[in-house]
Amino acid sequence: MKSFIISPPFGKENLKIEEINAPLKEDGNVTVRVRKAGLNPIDYNLINGRILYNLAPIPHVPGSEIYGIVETDGKYVKAGDRVIIYPRVFDGTCEYCLSGREYLCPHGGIWGVVTNGGYSDFVSVPEKQLFKLNQQMDEDIAVSLPIGGLTAYHALKRAGAASGQSLLLYGASGNTGTFAMQIADSMGIEVYAISRNSWVREFGASGIFTPDSVPGSFKADIVINSLGSSFWEDSVRHVANGGSIVSFGVQTGRESKLDIGDLYTREIRIIGSTGGNRKELMDLIRLSERKSFKVKIAKKFSLYDLKAAMDFFETKIGGRIILEN
Structure with missing residues (x-):
């Protein structure tokens, strides 16, 4: 499968598209085919070397906002389900996780920063981070929910x-x-x-x-x-x-x-205020299903036109940049 890879020296000029092995089935993880990804300040700053604390692994696949389709059955999600990814890695056992504050977990971080992210054909994600969407949810709304x-x-x-x-x-x-x-x-x-x-x-x-x-x-x-x-x-x-x-x-x-x-x-x-918890993401999904929320699209790019999307990001035009795969 194709993935964007960044490694030192950082910077958009050093982004590379590489063929890497598709993710293997891991216990508790589900493979998701990436359909859309966002380009946000987290991704932009990571690629440019401004987010290095806890960055792993290196070389790194960036991309913190993903909408996709489940490829492999899990316990609660099945192949074909439309999903978004809760963008926080967490252990589920610390005092913060147990009190519903997964986003403060000291053993976690932002998905796509402390783990490989989603600028790739496929991603392997712990099932506890996946949230199913109904068939009516607009894809541009879906990819915009997990972070923004x-x-x-x-x-x-x-x-x-x-x-x-x-x-x-x-x-x-x-x-x-x-x-x-x-x-x-x-x-x-x-x-x-x-x-x-x-x-x-x-x-x-x-x-x-x-x-x-x-x-x-x-x-x-x-x-x-x-x-x-x-x-x-x-x-x-x-x-x-x-x-x-x-x-x-x-x-x-x-x-x-x-x-x-x-x-x-x-x-x-x-x-x-930082991020949010899984309960809030579920509530937001349900609210989005009831309300006619919309997204201001500045421009859409192919996922593998990421460098052009980075250039456009620098124009600081208001609105959303979405990468499609």
Whole structure:
């Protein structure tokens, strides 16, 4: 089978397509034929050598978001089932796993980083990471749920989001942002997007601001900042008293100043959020089956045009890049 391989020196120019052996049947694992894959910041940064901690194996097959078709029967899934992969490796026995926080497992990590990923014809995956989809689920939605969709869903859950609240969203134009808008809108939350793209209104935003046009007096019950330190002071400025700031991205930087007086006098909650658990992914799949969620497609490429997709990723055009096999 064909797979993309990356090894030192890293960089998209060193990606190679190689013929490797198809995965062997392993106890507890199921072989999946890859139909679609996403190209997201995790994959882009890994290929460019910016994610080396716990990277294994090397040489490495990247690709952390996969939709595919089961090839070999498992205990719960059968050949022909449509599946997505829960993107966290976990042992299932530690205190975090046993309390439903598999994404914090100290013996795991991101699938496609601490394991070979899905930029390949086939992958072998532990069955506990596979989630079946119904026949009506759109393939572009399916491949977008495990990371972007789940990250958004978990962030809103962490914030205790509820009907009647308001949300201000930094990073609205990405896959996570478009899901955050749609999920929040489906919950009865009023959504305000920070974006220069008018199309975000189609995804549930009732108001749109550019980064420098938010009225000084504007406040939201929840502020999601998926961009990092450049927007930290704005996040604090625009969260309501007693509100929550949820952070899960460092694209514009990791370090920022914090006025602790603001924190306690206004009772602001600062919440870190990463990924999500398997129960939340199942809930998100069911929600997606009931709601008409959609994905903003920037461009589609053949899986084996990955280098061209990487070039396109660098243009920073809002929307989703999907690789098809």
